[in-house]
Amino acid sequence: MAFRRIAVASLMALMLVLGFIPRSSAAPVVPPRKGPPLSQPALFSRFARENELGAEDLAELIRWEAQQAALEALSPAALQANADWNRRPQNETTIATHPVLTGTWVIGANDYGIGVPIGTGVYNSEGVNYFPPFPLLFGKGGSGSQFLLEAPIGTGDPALAYGFTRGRVRRPVVYMASLGFSVTFCENGVFVYRSLDNGRTWTRPMVPPLAPPKGLFTVVYWDSAQNCTVFHDKEFITVDNTGGPHDGRIYVTWTRFFFANGQYKESPIMMAYSDDNGVTFSDPIEISGSNPALCRTQVSGPPGECDENQFSIPVVMPDGTLVVAFENEQFQGAADGFRNQYLVVRVNPDTFQIEGPFKVADLFDGLNDYPINQDGRQTLCNSNFRVNSAGNIAVDPRTGHLYLVWSDNRRHAGEFPFPTFVGSRADGYPCPAGKATDTDVFLSKSTDGGRTWSPPVRVNQDPVGNDRDQWFPWVAVAPDGRVDVVFYDRRDDPENKRAHTYLARSWDGGQTWTEIRVSDFASNFDDAFFGTGRFIGDYNGLAIDFRGFSFPVWTGVRPGKTDSDIFFAIVGP
Numbered sequence: 165m166a167f168r169r170i171a172v173a174s175l176m177a178l179m180l181v182l183g184f185i186p187r188s189s190a191a192p193v194v195p196p197r198k199g200p201p202l203s204q205p206a207l208f209s210r211f212a213r214e215n216e217l218g219a220e221d222l223a224e225l226i227r228w229e230a231q232q233a234a235l236e237a238l239s240p241a242a243l244q245a246n247a248d249w250n251r252r253p254q255n256e257t258t259i260a261t262h263p264v265l266t267g268t269w270v271i272g273a274n275d276y277g278i279g280v281p282i283g284t285g286v287y288n289s290e291g292v293n294y295f296p297p298f299p300l301l302f303g304k305g306g307s308g309s310q311f312l313l314e315a316p317i318g319t320g321d322p323a324l325a326y327g328f329t330r331g332r333v334r335r336p337v338v339y340m341a342s343l344g345f346s347v348t349f350c351e352n353g354v355f356v357y358r359s360l361d362n363g364r365t366w367t368r369p370m371v372p373p374l375a376p377p378k379g380l381f382t383v384v385y386w387d388s389a390q391n392c393t394v395f396h397d398k399e400f401i402t403v404d405n406t407g408g409p410h411d412g413r414i415y416v417t418w419t420r421f422f423f424a425n426g427q428y429k430e431s432p433i434m435m436a437y438s439d440d441n442g443v444t445f446s447d448p449i450e451i452s453g454s455n456p457a458l459c460r461t462q463v464s465g466p467p468g469e470c471d472e473n474q475f476s477i478p479v480v481m482p483d484g485t486l487v488v489a490f491e492n493e494q495f496q497g498a499a500d501g502f503r504n505q506y507l508v509v510r511v512n513p514d515t516f517q518i519e520g521p522f523k524v525a526d527l528f529d530g531l532n533d534y535p536i537n538q539d540g541r542q543t544l545c546n547s548n549f550r551v552n553s554a555g556n557i558a559v560d561p562r563t564g565h566l567y568l569v570w571s572d573n574r575r576h577a578g579e580f581p582f583p584t585f586v587g588s589r590a591d592g593y594p595c596p597a598g599k600a601t602d603t604d605v606f607l608s609k610s611t612d613g614g615r616t617w618s619p620p621v622r623v624n625q626d627p628v629g630n631d632r633d634q635w636f637p638w639v640a641v642a643p644d645g646r647v648d649v650v651f652y653d654r655r656d657d658p659e660n661k662r663a664h665t666y667l668a669r670s671w672d673g674g675q676t677w678t679e680i681r682v683s684d685f686a687s688n689f690d691d692a693f694f695g696t697g698r699f700i701g702d703y704n705g706l707a708i709d710f711r712g713f714s715f716p717v718w719t720g721v722r723p724g725k726t727d728s729d730i731f732f733a734i735v736g737p
Contacts, residue, residue: 197428197463197497197498197502199421199428199430199431199463199472199493200419200421200431200472200473200474200475200491200493201217201474201541201550201552202217202395202397202421203320203321203343203397203398203702204255204256204274204320204699204701204702205274205281205283205318205319205320205321205343206318206320206321206343206345206352206395206397208280208281208316208318208345208347209281209318209345209346209347209352209395210345210346210347210348210349210350210392211345211350211352211392211394211395211421211423212395214350214392214426215392215423215426215428216426218539218540243731243732243733243734244729244730244731245271245273245287245717245729245730245731245732246273246275246277246285246287246293246729246730247277247287247293248277248727248729249277250277251694251695251725251726251727252275252276252277252280252694252727253274253276253692253693253694253699253727253728253729254273254274254275254276254277254285254719254727254728254729254730255273255274255692255693255699255700255701255719255728255730256273256274256320256321256701256702256703256719257271257272257273257701257703257704257705257717257718257719257730258271258272258273258322258323258324258705258717259271259272259324259705259706259707259715259717259732260324260325260326260338260707261326261707261708261709261710261715262326262336262338262362262709263326263327263328263336263405263710264336264710265336265362266709266711267289268288268289268362269288269289269707269709269715270286270287270288270289270324270326270338270340270359270362270363271286271287271288271324271705271717271730271732272284272285272286272287272322272323272324272340273285273287273322273701273719273730274320274321274322274701275295277295278295279315279316280316281316281317281318281320281347282295282298282315282316282317282318282319283318283319283320284296284319284320284322284340284342285322286322286324286340286363286366287363287730288362288363288364289362290362290364292363292364294363294364294365294366296319296340296342296357296366296368297366297368298315298317298319298344299317299319299342299344299353299355299368299369299370299371299382300312300368300369300370300371300374301313301317301344301345301346301351301353301371302351302371302372302373302374302387303346303349303351303387303389304387304388304389305389310373312374313346313348313349313351316346316347316348317344317345317346317347318343318344318345318346318347319342319343319344319345320342320343321342321343321397321398321399322340322341322342323340323341323342323399323400323401324338324339324340324401325338325339325341325401325402325403325414326338326339326403327339327403327404327405327412327414328403328405328411328412329360329412329441330411330412330413330439330440330441331441334412335360336360337358337359337360337441338358338359338362338363339356339357339358339359339401339403339414339442340356340357340358340359340366340401341354341355341356341383341399341400341401341416342354342355342356342357342399343355343396343397343398343399343418344369345395349389349390350386350388350389350390350391350392351385351386351387351388351389352385352386352394352395352396353371353382353383353384353385353386353396354382354383354384354396354399354416354418355369355381355382355383356369356381356382356383356401356414356416356438356442356445357369357381358381358441358442367380367381367442368381369381369382370382371385371387372385372387378444378445379444380443380444381442381443382445383399383416383418383436383445383448384396384418384434384436384445384448392423393422393423393424394420394421394422394423395420395421396418396419396420396421396434397418397419397421398418398419398474398475398476399416399417399418400416400417400418400476400477400478401414401415401416401417401478402414402415402478402479402480402486403415403480404480404484404513405480406480406481406482406483406484406561408483408484409484410439410484410513412439412441413437413438413439413513414437414438414441414442414445415435415436415437415478415480415486416435416436416437416438416445416478417433417434417435417451417476417477417478417488417490418433418434418476419431419432419433419434419473419474419475419476420432420433420434420448420450428463429463429464429465430463430464430465430471430472431471431472431473431474432450432452432469432470432471432472432473433450433451433452433473433476433488433490433509434448434449434450434451435448435449435450435451435478435486435488435511436448436449449516450471451488451509451511451518452469452470452471452473452490452492452507452509452521453470453507453509453518453519453520453521454466454468454469454470455468455470455520455521456468458470458492458494458495458505458507458521458523459471459472459492459494459495459521460494460495460496460497461494461495461496461497461498462494470492470494470507470521471494472492472493472494473490473491473492473493473507474490474491474554475490475491475552475554475702475703476488476489476490477489477490477556477557479557479558479559479566480559481559481564481613482559482561482562482564483564484513485510485511485512485513485613486510486511486513487508487509487510487511487557487559487566487613487614488508488509488511488557489506489507489508489524489556489557489568489614490506490507490508491504491505491506491507491527491552491553491554492504492505492506492507492521493505495526500530500532501530501531501532501533501578501582502530502531503526503527503528503529503530503533504527504529504530504553505523505524505525505526505527506523506524506525506527506568506570506608507520507521507522507523507524508520508521508522508524508557508566508568508610508614509521509522509614510522510613510614510615520614520615522614522615522616522617523617524568524608524610524617525570525606525608525617525620527553527570527572528572528573528574528577529542529552529553529572529573530577531582531583532577532578532579532580532581532582533572533573533574533576533577533578533579533580534551534573534580534601535580535584535585535586535595535596535599535601536580536582536583536584536585536586537549537550537585537586537593537698538585538586538589538698539698540583543586543593544601544603544633544635545586545593545594545595545599545600545601545633545660546586546592546593546594546595546659546660546661547586547593547689547690547697548586548589548593548689548690548696548697548698549689549692549693549697549698549699549700550698550699550702551603551635551636552702553570553571553572554570554702554703555568555569555570555571555605555636555637555638555639555703556568556569556637556638556639556703557639558639558640558641558647559641560641560645561641561643562643562645563611563645564611564613565609565610565611565645565673566609566610566613566614567607567608567609567639567641567647567674568607568608568609568610568617568639569605569606569607569623569637569638569639569649570605570606570637571603571604571605571606571634571635571636571637571651572603572604572606573601573602573603574604575602575604575629576599576600576601576602579599580595580599584596584599589690589697592659592661592690593690593697600631600660601631601633601660602629602630602631602632602633603633603634603635604622604623604624604634605622605623605624605634605635605637605649605651605668606620606621606622606623607620607621607623607639607647607649607674608620608621609673609674618674621674621675623637623649623651623668623674623677624651624653624655624666624668624677624679625668625677625679626653626655630655631660632653632654632655632657632660633652633653633654633660633663634651634652634653634654634655634666635651635652636651636652636701636702636703636704636718637649637650637651637704638650638651638703638704638705638706638716639706640706640707640708640714641708642708642712642714642737643708643710643711643712644712644737645671645673646669646670646671646712646737647669647670647673647674648667648668648669648670648706648708648714648716649667649668649669649677649706650665650666650667650668650682650704650705650706650716650717650718651665651666651668651704652664652665652666652704652718653665653666653681656681656686657686661688662686662687662688663686663687663689664681664683664685664686664687665681665682665683665704665716665718665720665731665733666679666680666681666682667679667680667681667682667706667714667716667733667735668680680735682716682733682735683718683720683731683733685720685722685723687719687720687721687722687728688721688723689721689728691721691725691726691727691728692719692721692727692728693727693728694727695726695727700719700728701719704716704717704718704719705717705718711737712736712737713734713735713736713737714733714734714735714736715732715733715734715735716732716733716735717730717731717732718730718731718732719731
């Protein structure tokens, strides 16, 4: 406790010295092209401040915590993943299940329990709550001197994947990819942690020159202390578990944000791989591909290059081919309010040649399709948190069939001319009179490795057009081919405010669905994220183990609480 008080006091002093750019309340009538948003942890970085991307005021959040009457004395709750000893939030979930042990899993999330902006926590099936050590970032001073960066260092956006180690002895291993950045300087990167004991202990990444030539467990690293033009963000991870020639290979994909003179230029999808159990990684390559018919608008770079992207999710096909799905913003640009489209690429595991991109679906998620919250981000009616259409892609290991899910507001598309703001917190953030959101979850299927996709199927089974929102879906495929999708759902609240978590299941390849409500209380997200309601994550999580048991994981806010926690359920086959 004394250590935490000292750390908070030191951080507050640092924030006073640094100063943070205040958030502008004025929104332009014609929005500038800023590209995809940074992840929430990344908003604590110097990169965010220098490029005026709405950097968070850490001092404000810490003052909020200090003003609370007392810490809550809570006994551990069933199916709550994180130990909760203060009012600091958790959000943005990921989960991986053990490949051979029953009832063994690891959950990860952004976790601000030990401080801000440090934000990576993992929790396992044995009840262990663990904060992996920060990556060792190595800075360079103006005179060329080198020094080790210490806290405040931000981490976050954890992504988990289980597999087996490469080598003579195949051991079960869980990997976690996470971003890491300096608050004071411009250094940032993507790092991998490895655990051989189901998340009880983890390796610690190191960057060059501490571990030449490329660092240890370091996927990519931007080492400039004062040049905030590049930020590596929104990373995801998968492992080749096919038993083929690349079995055990780790793939990590992420978005590389590039700004010049404070102006957004591009955000391509990058990929690197490791064949030595995560110790070292290949040189990153850009895998977004080019297609003049699909990527028609351009901020910079060659015409047709698909380089304005986010939320890349990699999966490995039964034949070892890497398939990566991502959102792209270049089909019509300003003409449709910068709506996204879902694209996929195929990457040859031997030559790393890129096939595609191929189009999955248009998304109805532009600036004119949703209201705007108090931070200037798209949201749902009756909400203050930011919302996006991103879902994920999953593969049936038996057939190679691919399933991709997302959510969008197509029933009320174009009904929110930018900027249409939600109301005040005191009123519950309502939309203007006569306007509503009705976001639904959709799924498309590919039977030819991602080259072509079926028309979207609506997953949630509440009445069509009831103006109730479903969002943040995640899909997984069971060993017998059953398809499961988890998502937030407001159907049970006549005011379209409080959300439960639902699990939908399909035994016929996604054509028909049966639903299960897996949460035991409805969340009012107005109280999430330090009591501001600004951030509940950008996605949920779902894993299915080798027995066919489902493990949905999500962010929730218990009634009477003023922060969010991580919850999960165990649903039998």
